[in-house]
Amino acid sequence: MPTLPKEFADLERFVTAGWALPREHARWKRRVTSSIAEIKDFYETLLPRMDAMVKYLDRHPLSEVPEGDRPLLYLALAFMDVSPSWEVFHAADLPEPVFEIDRMHIVERPYPWELAT
Amino acid sequence: MNHPRSAELSSQKWTLQYPELGTDPVPHSVNTSAAYFEKEREKLFKRTWLFLCRDDELPRPGCYVVKQVAILETSVLLARGNDGIIRAFHNSCRHRGNKVVMGGGEKSGESKGFICGFHGWTYDLQGKLKNIVDEEDFFDIDKSKLGLKPIHCGVWRGFIFINAMDTPHETLEEALGQWGRDVAAFPFENFELVNVYSANIRCNWKIALDAFQENYHVQTLHGRSAAAALNSKSNPFGHLLDVRLFPEGHRQAALPANLSFEPAPAVQMAVKYAGGANVYAYSDSSQRKISGANRTGSSDWSFDLNVIFPHVQLIVSDAFVLTQHYWPVSVDETYWELRQYLPISTSVAGRIAQQNSQAALRDVIREDLVTLENTQTVLRSGAITHMQLCDSEITVRHSYYKVDERINAPD
Numbered sequence: 001m002p003t004l005p006k007e008f009a010d011l012e013r014f015v016t017a018g019w020a021l022p023r024e025h026a027r028w029k030r031r032v033t034s035s036i037a038e039i040k041d042f043y044e045t046l047l048p049r050m051d052a053m054v055k056y057l058d059r060h061p062l063s064e065v066p067e068g069d070r071p072l073l074y075l076a077l078a079f080m081d082v083s084p085s086w087e088v089f090h091a092a093d094l095p096e097p098v099f100e101i102d103r104m105h106i107v108e109r110p111y112p113w114e115l116a117t
Numbered sequence: 118m119n120h121p122r123s124a125e126l127s128s129q130k131w132t133l134q135y136p137e138l139g140t141d142p143v144p145h146s147v148n149t150s151a152a153y154f155e156k157e158r159e160k161l162f163k164r165t166w167l168f169l170c171r172d173d174e175l176p177r178p179g180c181y182v183v184k185q186v187a188i189l190e191t192s193v194l195l196a197r198g199n200d201g202i203i204r205a206f207h208n209s210c211r212h213r214g215n216k217v218v219m220g221g222g223e224k225s226g227e228s229k230g231f232i233c234g235f236h237g238w239t240y241d242l243q244g245k246l247k248n249i250v251d252e253e254d255f256f257d258i259d260k261s262k263l264g265l266k267p268i269h270c271g272v273w274r275g276f277i278f279i280n281a282m283d284t285p286h287e288t289l290e291e292a293l294g295q296w297g298r299d300v301a302a303f304p305f306e307n308f309e310l311v312n313v314y315s316a317n318i319r320c321n322w323k324i325a326l327d328a329f330q331e332n333y334h335v336q337t338l339h340g341r342s343a344a345a346a347l348n349s350k351s352n353p354f355g356h357l358l359d360v361r362l363f364p365e366g367h368r369q370a371a372l373p374a375n376l377s378f379e380p381a382p383a384v385q386m387a388v389k390y391a392g393g394a395n396v397y398a399y400s401d402s403s404q405r406k407i408s409g410a411n412r413t414g415s416s417d418w419s420f421d422l423n424v425i426f427p428h429v430q431l432i433v434s435d436a437f438v439l440t441q442h443y444w445p446v447s448v449d450e451t452y453w454e455l456r457q458y459l460p461i462s463t464s465v466a467g468r469i470a471q472q473n474s475q476a477a478l479r480d481v482i483r484e485d486l487v488t489l490e491n492t493q494t495v496l497r498s499g500a501i502t503h504m505q506l507c508d509s510e511i512t513v514r515h516s517y518y519k520v521d522e523r524i525n526a527p528d
């Protein structure tokens with residue numbers, strides 16, 4: 001069953017591939033455990049689609065993003081999380097030696113809809 | 118003292134403006150000596166106003182936070198009372214000293230008061246002892262004298278400080294001095310906390326602080342990442358635009374930006390969605406007045422790197438605010454905690470733009486973190502007895518100078 005609005009059906013394959021993650025830490029892990037080919041595909045496919053995605057999502061304020069829009073939002077956030085891999089490092093993760101991300105404890109802020117419940 | 122106004126205007130070195138610092142190599146033994154560490158505990162940390170956390174961690178009456186502060190050998194309980202006032206206590210029951218809020222690590226929540234999990238003694242948010250289980254079984258006990266032991270607590274611009282002395286030598290306002298009066302003008306209320314990173318790092322707290330308080334390393338360590346946005350053709354080594362060292366121990370350095378840098382596509386998107394600056398995209402800063410920052414009004418300014426003496430980095434800019442605590446745990450262990458604040462956004466576009474800054478900062482910070490244990494491990498050999506410090510590392514030199522001044526002060 002598609003999770004994205006029909007205008008963005010072409011991006012559904014990235015949802016299937018596990019990119020539409022709500023948590024930053026999970027997106028971060030997804031990024032650093034990807035191949036560079038996968039990063040390039042995700043980055044280059046979303047780059048020309050981001051303006052349309054943001055325009056679509058911006059119909060509502062952040063506090064009222066409908067449930068059906070959220071996978072698209074998570075993909076847009078993942079694009080930003082992935083962008084340094086392609087734009088800065090040309091690699092999924094920083095070059096060795098790295099400070100392992102599992103050593104960093106992260107406390108993320110909740111989304112507004114998580115607070116309401 | 119007549120300090121030069123910017124790197125361009127002066128061929129003089131900053132360090133020479135502060136002759137008390139000297140220009141000699143600085144001994145490294147203070148980063149490996151257990152005896153020196155104990156002096157830091159007794160003569161510095163236990164006698165200084167220490168920035169603990171922001172008051173946004175306790176937004177409402179009834180909110181409480183517990184911080185395990187190893188260098189003070191205590192657990193600190195912060196609580197916002199029904200009167201709205203934030204108070205600090207030793208998190209220790211007056212009965213036999215058990216932690217009232219038990220466990221290690223950081224705890225937080227909302228409550229009407231605190232019940233010790235050992236024998237059920239009950240305290241209110243103001244620290245008053247309200248109830249003793251089977252009180253009649255004690256001997257001449259006076260509840261009114263057995264409230265939670267308070268710790269001196271003060272708030273400056275939403276920053277909560279504690280002082281572990283029975284009678285602090287100075288008020289918080291005096292301890293912050295001119296630095297506090299100047300930075301108070303910065304609009305912290307326009308920023309929201311977006312995430313917190315923390316880690317235990319096997320290095321001395323000063324090694325951790327040093328890596329984050331100078332920018333000489335930008336051209337090498339951040340050569341792939343932040344260097345292009347900060348260092349320019351006219352300022353290839355990122356010479357500081359302004360430096361101020363304060364007698365209370367605080368310091369401030371203004372870092373340059375590269376205005377000719379062409380940001381990558383995702384960064385440009387973020388700038389478009391959010392408006393304003395980004396960690397990888399700086400515009401002419403003389404055109405945007407930022408209270409409490411960029412004192413010299415430089416056009417090619419990126420951010421002010423402040424150190425709140427002795428152990429906290431505070432970066433302020435219109436793009437982002439960071440606090441980084443380097444809490445000493447032992448001579449070669451530090452608890453590092455970073456809090457990242459970005460301009461408040463209520464739109465989805467703004468939230469997506471924020472994620473760009475979060476990703477960029479995270480990578481740069483990880484580049485810094487990798488050096489810390491690499492340094493400490495080799496220092497233990499004793500092979501390197503001194504560090505050579507250049508003018509751009511004046512903040513590092515000042516840091517050792519001010520710590521040592523406290524360690525050597527008469528009791």
